Amino acid sequence: MNITALINSLPGAVAQGLIWGLMAIGVYITYKVLDLPDLTVDGTMCTGGAVCIVMMTSGYNIWVSLLCAVIAGMLAGLVTGIFHTFMGIPAILAGILTQLALYSINLRVLGGKANQAISVDKYNLLVSLRNVRKATIENPIFVSIIFTIVLIAILYWFFGTELGCSLRATGCNADMARAQGINTNFVKVLGLMISNGVVALSSALLAQYQGFADVNMGRGAIVIGLAAVIIGQVLFSKIFRNFALKLLGVSIGAIIYYLVIQIVLQTQLIQTDDLKLLTALVVAIFLAVPFWKAKHFSKKVRKEG
Amino acid sequence: MLEIKNVYKTFNAGTVNEKRAINGLNLTLNNGDFVTVIGGNGAGKSTTLNLIAGVFPPDEGTIHLDAYNLTNLPEHKRARFLGRVFQDPMRGTAANMGIEENLALAYRRGEHRGLKSGISSEERKLYRERLAMLDLGLEDRMTSKVGLLSGGQRQALTLLMATLKKPNLLLLDEHTAALDPKTADKVLKITKEIVERDNLTTLMVTHNMRHAIEYGNRLIMMHNGQVVVDISGEEKKNLQVQDLLEKFNIDNDRMLLSE
Numbered sequence: 200m201n202i203t204a205l206i207n208s209l210p211g212a213v214a215q216g217l218i219w220g221l222m223a224i225g226v227y228i229t230y231k232v233l234d235l236p237d238l239t240v241d242g243t244m245c246t247g248g249a250v251c252i253v254m255m256t257s258g259y260n261i262w263v264s265l266l267c268a269v270i271a272g273m274l275a276g277l278v279t280g281i282f283h284t285f286m287g288i289p290a291i292l293a294g295i296l297t298q299l300a301l302y303s304i305n306l307r308v309l310g311g312k313a314n315q316a317i318s319v320d321k322y323n324l325l326v327s328l329r330n331v332r333k334a335t336i337e338n339p340i341f342v343s344i345i346f347t348i349v350l351i352a353i354l355y356w357f358f359g360t361e362l363g364c365s366l367r368a369t370g371c372n373a374d375m376a377r378a379q380g381i382n383t384n385f386v387k388v389l390g391l392m393i394s395n396g397v398v399a400l401s402s403a404l405l406a407q408y409q410g411f412a413d414v415n416m417g418r419g420a421i422v423i424g425l426a427a428v429i430i431g432q433v434l435f436s437k438i439f440r441n442f443a444l445k446l447l448g449v450s451i452g453a454i455i456y457y458l459v460i461q462i463v464l465q466t467q468l469i470q471t472d473d474l475k476l477l478t479a480l481v482v483a484i485f486l487a488v489p490f491w492k493a494k495h496f497s498k499k500v501r502k503e504g
Numbered sequence: 505m506l507e508i509k510n511v512y513k514t515f516n517a518g519t520v521n522e523k524r525a526i527n528g529l530n531l532t533l534n535n536g537d538f539v540t541v542i543g544g545n546g547a548g549k550s551t552t553l554n555l556i557a558g559v560f561p562p563d564e565g566t567i568h569l570d571a572y573n574l575t576n577l578p579e580h581k582r583a584r585f586l587g588r589v590f591q592d593p594m595r596g597t598a599a600n601m602g603i604e605e606n607l608a609l610a611y612r613r614g615e616h617r618g619l620k621s622g623i624s625s626e627e628r629k630l631y632r633e634r635l636a637m638l639d640l641g642l643e644d645r646m647t648s649k650v651g652l653l654s655g656g657q658r659q660a661l662t663l664l665m666a667t668l669k670k671p672n673l674l675l676l677d678e679h680t681a682a683l684d685p686k687t688a689d690k691v692l693k694i695t696k697e698i699v700e701r702d703n704l705t706t707l708m709v710t711h712n713m714r715h716a717i718e719y720g721n722r723l724i725m726m727h728n729g730q731v732v733v734d735i736s737g738e739e740k741k742n743l744q745v746q747d748l749l750e751k752f753n754i755d756n757d758r759m760l761l762s763e
Binding site: 357361364365367378379 | 580583598605609618620622623
């Protein structure tokens with residue numbers, strides 16, 4: 200293992216982790232808060248980047264492009280929400296349907312090409328791989344941290360509002376939510392829209408960071424998102440009880456995920472091609488741990504009387 | 505005033521499992537009535553409450569509450585008129601949320617939920633007072649997650665939530681059935697206090713005949729989706745369990761056992 204190469208690769212892993220961490224926060228909203236596993240994100244994780252890059256190369260302002268990317272993501276969430284609530288399709292299937300449809304849409308957005316590059320020399324990108332080891336304000340790590348903090352602040356505020364509380368209640372107990380006059384269908388659609396909007400934001404930043412949008416860039420995104428959520432939960436559930444801190448835990452979980460991947464790659468024990476296999480296995484084991492714990496290692500209850 | 509007119513409800517129509525749960529039900533509750541409902545399994549008690557709450561629509565007939573036609577109103581829209589407590593203590597509260605957060609959700613029942621803060625400090629004062637009335641010590645644990653509470657505490661809290669904003673009708677669906685007898689009595693005592701204090705129109709389903717007799721000013725018995733017995737006034741006051749058993753030749757095991 201080449202230590203210098205490893206150390207050189209770490210800032211990139213952190214930046215990538217931070218950007219994917221935004222995406223994982225989106226996954227957290229559906230998977231944890233709404234209790235609704237949403238597979239749309241595999242599609243949205245490309246849609247956001249595609250919309251952002253194509254708009255920027257067409258001459259739009261970067262912030263306008265970013266906003267449109269988020270809106271495109273929210274529309275994808277809206278479609279999944281309509282599939283799920285209005286059409287009664289189970290959530291997982293609804294997400295898979297939208298994800299599949301998005302593949303065609305993403306190709307169309309990209310003008311029929313599998314990918315669309317954007318040059319950091321010609322455009323004023325928010326984040327770029329090239330600046331990852333510079334100690335300037337342009338460093339993507341710095342910029343991603345700002346995005347993460349702002350996003351967590353907004354979500355923390357939102358989930359404390361009446362509307363945000365009704366979202367949490369719906370995810371926790373839909374029967375109770377309806378009995379309290381909450382339109383659970385509306386709230387689920389709203390949650391899916393917010394989540395996919397956040398994912399699209401992450402996607403738009405990722406595309407800028409790597410310098411291109413690719414039709415396959417979202418493949419397996421949900422698994423990475425779940426990995427980050429679970430790592431965050433396993434490591435920080437004891438100390439991070441506040442909602443904002445939990446979201447921060449998710450972001451740190453994504454960073455850890457990318458650091459581990461980077462280290463594993465540097466050891467050259469496995470090749471890049473095998474990454475997704477490894478990721479799937481690791482996430483499967485992490486998901487299984489709570490189940491095994493409950494089944495085999497539950498604390499013995501002392502019999503009384 | 506609740507008016508149920510000629511309501512029918514069949515489940516699994518057209519299959520071998522077809523079950524006519526409600527069969528031409530007519531029931532009128534006057535304002536301030538505290539009605540206890542008994543009947544065997546499958547008599548249609550819970551179905552009646554679910555029809556009123558809008559969990560599913562009736563096949564035929566109409567349901568009016570005061571000036572409102574509830575018949576085809578979606579569940580979340582009619583929630584503003586109704587307070588509900590379920591049999592399962594897990595169903596009435598959000599376990600991952602705090603006690604005060606649950607109360608704040610209930611305080612906004614039927615109201616528009618916007619981007620205002622989910623709970624205000626003034627509300628907290630009100631909740632603390634109301635929780636203190638339950639005499640369960642919950643007022644000192646306002647931020648605790650509801651999942652940490654016992655079944656009885658959760659039912660008492662659900663009851664408080666259902667009545668925090670005065671409902672036009674309170675629906676209690678065997679809300680003490682999952683509790684041990686002592687806790688059940690305590691929750692029923694709290695129920696009685698709240699109903700009397702706010703003069704609530706109440707429909708309480710129970711499997712316990714003693715409770716059905718002891719509480720409320722009117723007792724109805726359901727059988728095969730209809731009201732077969734309706735006792736109120738003096739007759740209700742003087743009613744004994746033995747009378748019920750003899751008069752109506754009750755042969756349902758579970759009802760006898762719970763006596």
